[in-house]
């Protein structure tokens with residue numbers, strides 16, 4: 236921007252503010268006393284070993300789970316007040332792919348939140364849905380059954396659905412898990428384009444070797460928040476070995492953002508938990 240503009244109160248308020256968040260399914264909390272805030276327009280990665288509470292964090296931000304304790308504010312408002320400003324791309328294992336529905340219909344589902352019960356989807360809704368499919372380069376597949384697509388293609392369709400919702404915050408749970416290199420590029424491209432439009436994105440990610448290249452900042456969690464900050468600070472080998480407890484086969488040696496680092500893998504299977 237060429238001239239200094241006074242910040243509106245919304246611009247100064249973080250997109251997401253989480254304070255002392257504790258969430259549990261049973262006696263042991265999945266998340267314990269987690270606090271952080273994320274400014275508007277950031278692309279944020281959430282990392283941590285299997286079962287560390289990453290999906291729980293996403294589901295709680297969506298209002299699917301009730302916290303035991305703590306608060307969540309989106310743009311300074313409660314989740315109730317901000318319904319419709321947040322869109323979600325679920326973890327792939329969480330979707331029934333045999334459901335008989337076309338790609339176009341999946342993306343149109345993203346528009347229903349905008350349509351009152353007494354009217355049908357408009358031409359505008361259809362245009363927005365097709366535009367979103369275009370963005371993820373899946374327009375040619377609009378009339379296919381979702382179950383007939385490859386995993387990476389399905390992932391892109393679900394991204395298009397989230398884009399069609401038009402939310403200001405996008406939450407994605409492991410969008411890069413098990414996709415081919417072309418899809419990985421397509422997804423990353425959409426994330427970056429979406430960020431440029433001023434949206435805030437929170438992405439669960441388990442590949443530490445790409446985390447430094449993809450994200451503005453990282454949240455490292457294992458029940459508690461271990462670190463939050465720029466990737467070069469969070470991808471610290473001592474911090475990671477503490478959190479991953481030897482399950483890390485190779486550390487992103489110096490988290491060099493410019494060059495591809497050697498394969499960094501986690502020894503246990505990240506099989507759609």
Ligand code: ADP
Pocket residue numbers: 260261265283284285286287288289290291292508
């Ligand atoms: P991550 O996404 O980091 O792999 P999750 O948030 O899915 O981790 O899980 C965090 C912890 O909560 C794990 O110990 C997991 O077993 C437990 N958990 C997750 N979902 C449920 C559930 N529906 N019922 C009971 N325990 C759950």
Ligand code: MG
Pocket residue numbers: 289290291326408508
């Ligand atoms: Mg998960």
